[in-house]
Amino acid sequence: MSLSHEREDALVQKLKENFPADIKETNIIRRARLEVTVAPEKIKDVAAFLRDKLGFDHPNGVSAVDYNRENRFEIVYHISSMRVKDMRDLVLDLKESVPRNAPKVGSLVSVWSGVENYERESFEMFGIEFDGHPRLEKLFLTDNWDGPPPLRKDIRFPTD
Amino acid sequence: MSAPPKPVPLTTVESTETSESGAQTLTLSVGPQHSGSGHMRLIVEVDGDIIVNVAPDPGYVHRGIEKIIELRNIIKSIPVIERPSIIDASNLNHAWVRSIEEIQGVEVPRRGQYLRTLLNEMNRIMSHLYWLSIYGVFLGHTTMFMWPLGDRELFIDLAEKLTGARITYSYLVPGGVRRDLPPGFAEEAVKRTEYFEKRLKEYDRIFFNNPLFTSRAKGIGVLSKEKAIELGCTGPTLRGSGVDADLRKDEPYAAYPELDFEVSTRPDGDSFSRAMVHMDEMRESCKIIRQIVKKIPSGPIRRKAPIVLPRGVAYGRVESARGECSFYLIGEGGDKPYRARYITGSYRNMAAIPAVLLGNRLADMPTAWWSIDYWPVEADR
Amino acid sequence: MAPIIGKAKAAVDISIAYLTGIRHLFHRPYTLRFPQQRYAVEKGYRGRHLLHLDRCTGCGICAWICPEKCITIVPRGQRWYPQYFYGRCCFCHFCTDYCPEFALEETVEYDIAEYTRDRLVWSPERLSKPPVKKDDKYVFSVDTIGGASQVPQKEE
Structure with a gap:
């Protein structure tokens, strides 16, 4: 396996050409692992571009990360491609940041319908609201759970 | 997908509603007590006995493992990471150590890689056998319930010889594996896999060629290729819909680039295809195990790895028995990860449940539902 | 014609399935x-600790x-020893791996169920006794000949 980053560089180049103002940061972690930080307002357009033009049609999951020291949440869409066979080993992390006191972002269910469950989990575990989600309810937690979102960093449990 | 049904109260209450078209539908609560569903509930809306709406209601075995991992040392997390799917423990463990090693930059010795692959493939067979036995009992085929559980013992014994534990091995640690091959393991593994392949032919005769099964599985629960990709399905569910996606081939890890095996796919996308993909994978795994014990190089099994997680990000993923298991791991320099996102194969295949069940009859639900190989504990984490 | 062939094939397949089952009686x-x-x-089996x-x-x-967190360190005179609570132990044996003095060892004793909860707390003295050898007449193992088979126990 070659260790060059040509594919990743080409992807970043294409994204930057099409969205010069909205791609805030790109980072190649290693071969086949790529991070792209996007402005939250434009994430839907970037996602649709990734799906239609670059072949990223397979959602792998959605992570939410709580950076409470920097007072923000980060929502990471892990997406990969099934259509382009040479890119099946590549995972693109599409990231967006929202302030911690007003966590509200647009949902990407209309782009990848498979992210529905992951966004629901981020909603209940972190309290992030997804605009345009068809069914923003609790997924794993019980319906009568009224505590704070349990995976936030400021929720402490007795530990070692 | 149509609009989801309203949540029903936590009883087995069945409510009747009249839709706009005038048809009367009935909302049933299937589960959560293993009534053909496992530790989860499916809220099913039926019109007559045609399923018109399905909403999975998981969370009955949710443990908050992502929070537990954040509060524990990376080594101490290994047993708890195995717990969501103890029948497929080593594959989940592999995803964890793989993402840790990516951040730490530790190279595993080749013998260690081979031993990891060996246990992974044995685990894949065990997990598929467990799935098959439950599939048998769902369809009322008691023999198919007993045989796979009995034959699973062959591989549990092998794994016990290798690791010292029967089900939850905690065998893979950052840097390598914990024990070397015991003497006499290779002959025993060859003997047992060859015997098991003979047994697989008997499974074909008693179950998979049996019209009692094929007439219930063929054409039931169809998931098209496009839908499977769009919903993010993975593992046998995706391969049963005709996509030849397998991380062991697409992103070769551990010893897989040096081994010769095939990715089995079926084009139809129905329950029968998904079941046959499981069978083919067991045959391939037997071949892989025999190759490994023949080819395994000598050398160290483990390299020293630090017990801390340096600053960095990794997305480590492996092909577990139920599909891709991945960790999105963020380290910040301490001995605990800052965030460990744990996405398992069953969790990803949960999106396929409504797609597979819609439009089928209620009596076909066990066939279609369990062919996804959805393991509720693994999905809830 | 085709339905008849299909029915005949189904009948053959069902008979094969039944015969396969009957053979295993x-x-x-x-x-x-x-x-x-x-x-x-x-x-090498990871049973209770020695x-x-x-x-x-x-x-x-x-x-x-x-x-x-099933291990507590308890004093015995001038020295300190681990005490195990087997109600919590998950038998991962990381303790055995990480012991720098090789003072812990895994044993083959796996049936350590007790009637009361406090009997599950194993003091250092109890842990230091080697496992009692069970009657080796009835040792079985699942084998490739189909079914459980008796295996001779090895001398140690």
């Missing part, structure tokens, strides 16, 4: 009658690495 069972018949575990009191320095690394 004469095989040995997989199951064991547990206390009388024992399942054979090999040396503590070598002379080697243990009481450093507490076992208690630190234990994921389930």
